Amino acid sequence: MNTFERCAKFLKPFLDRKSERQLNSPPLFVGVEGPQGSGKTTVCRQLAERLSVLYPNLNFVTFSMDDFYLTFEEQNEVAANDPTNVMLNGRGLPGTHDVDLLLKCLKQLATEKTNVDIPIYDKSQHRGRGDRVAFNKWIHIKKPTLIDVVIFEGWFNGYPSYSSEEDLISKWNKVKLRYPSVFENIGYEHIAKLNRDLVRYQAIWDYFDAFVCITTNTIDNVYKWRKQQEHDMIKQKGAGMTDDEVVQFVDRYMPVYRLYYDRLAETRKKIPSIEISIGLDRRLLPASYL
Numbered sequence: 028m029n030t031f032e033r034c035a036k037f038l039k040p041f042l043d044r045k046s047e048r049q050l051n052s053p054p055l056f057v058g059v060e061g062p063q064g065s066g067k068t069t070v071c072r073q074l075a076e077r078l079s080v081l082y083p084n085l086n087f088v089t090f091s092m093d094d095f096y097l098t099f100e101e102q103n104e105v106a107a108n109d110p111t112n113v114m115l116n117g118r119g120l121p122g123t124h125d126v127d128l129l130l131k132c133l134k135q136l137a138t139e140k141t142n143v144d145i146p147i148y149d150k151s152q153h154r155g156r157g158d159r160v161a162f163n164k165w166i167h168i169k170k171p172t173l174i175d176v177v178i179f180e181g182w183f184n185g186y187p188s189y190s191s192e193e194d195l196i197s198k199w200n201k202v203k204l205r206y207p208s209v210f211e212n213i214g215y216e217h218i219a220k221l222n223r224d225l226v227r228y229q230a231i232w233d234y235f236d237a238f239v240c241i242t243t244n245t246i247d248n249v250y251k252w253r254k255q256q257e258h259d260m261i262k263q264k265g266a267g268m269t270d271d272e273v274v275q276f277v278d279r280y281m282p283v284y285r286l287y288y289d290r291l292a293e294t295r296k297k298i299p300s301i302e303i304s305i306g307l308d309r310r311l312l313p314a315s316y317l
């Protein structure tokens with residue numbers, strides 16, 4: 028069994044129920060989480076393509092947290108407002124998305140009262156710094172199209188913020204001792220800001236009816252996966268990050284993994300969910316076959 032087959036098996040009862048749908052029932056929201064490079068985009072594409080063949084009466088839409096990055100100008104402003112905060116110096120982490128726009132889209136999809144316009148982000152614009160594409164290139168869902176299944180992926184989907192400052196500080200003290208290089212240039216004010224930003228995302232997770240978590244035996248695999256991706260890109264397009272650049276790039280994300288990754292179980296307890304564990308080769312680890 029592979030990741031797609033395991034996801035499809037988990038989602039089958041939800042989709043069977045949905046396929047006997049009642050008119051105007053809200054869509055099924057499927058959240059997909061997985062560390063960078065774990066294969067989220069691939070599995071979401073496979074789910075939308077193959078499940079729409081298996082369930083021809085259901086309309087699927089797939090999009091990503093990445094589509095909701097702030098515009099180039101807004102991101103520059105975020106970085107300029109907090110110049111010592113390396114975590115906000117460029118897109119990627121909590122605090123660099125238009126959460127209000129995302130919540131508006133989710134609400135519109137849930138209530139089906141209006142047309143829905145879903146943005147698309149182009150990472151290649153501004154020499155790789157990225158920007159949101161023009162409105163006419165967004166995904167436009169026009170009434171009376173009924174969306175039955177929303178598949179939404181993001182690398183920190185479901186990460187629960189800390190509601191107690193004491194817990195946040197205690198975790199921060201532990202992880203910065205254990206991973207000093209990751210937290211080298213990060214002060215408590217940056218961690219507190221990160222947590223405040225993450226609080227705003229919690230309302231997104233509340234939409235999930237089903238939650239797919241692709242987990243891995245060690246989060247350090249993210250470095251290796253990204254190196255592979257960049258090596259492939261250099262082969263195909265002649266350009267890509269060097270191994271050292273990859274380390275620097277992934278380091279910027281690591282504080283979030285180190286602070287929150289092991290708290291995902293909290294979200295999983297609240298939502299019907301599945302944990303699909305993969306190894307470095309992205310094959311399922313034995314427990315995931317169940």
Ligand SMILES: Nc1ncnc2c1ncn2[C@@H]1O[C@H](COP(=O)(O)OP(=O)(O)OP(=O)(O)O)[C@@H](O)[C@H]1O
Nearest residue numbers: 030061062063064065066067068069070182308309
């Ligand atoms: N099951 C798999 N087995 C082997 N390779 C895979 C598998 N799934 C995805 N890949 C490959 O791994 C790479 C990363 O996949 P993908 O872009 O889907 O991951 P991602 O989690 O969405 O990454 P990111 O967060 O960086 O966008 C791609 O080159 C893809 O072809």
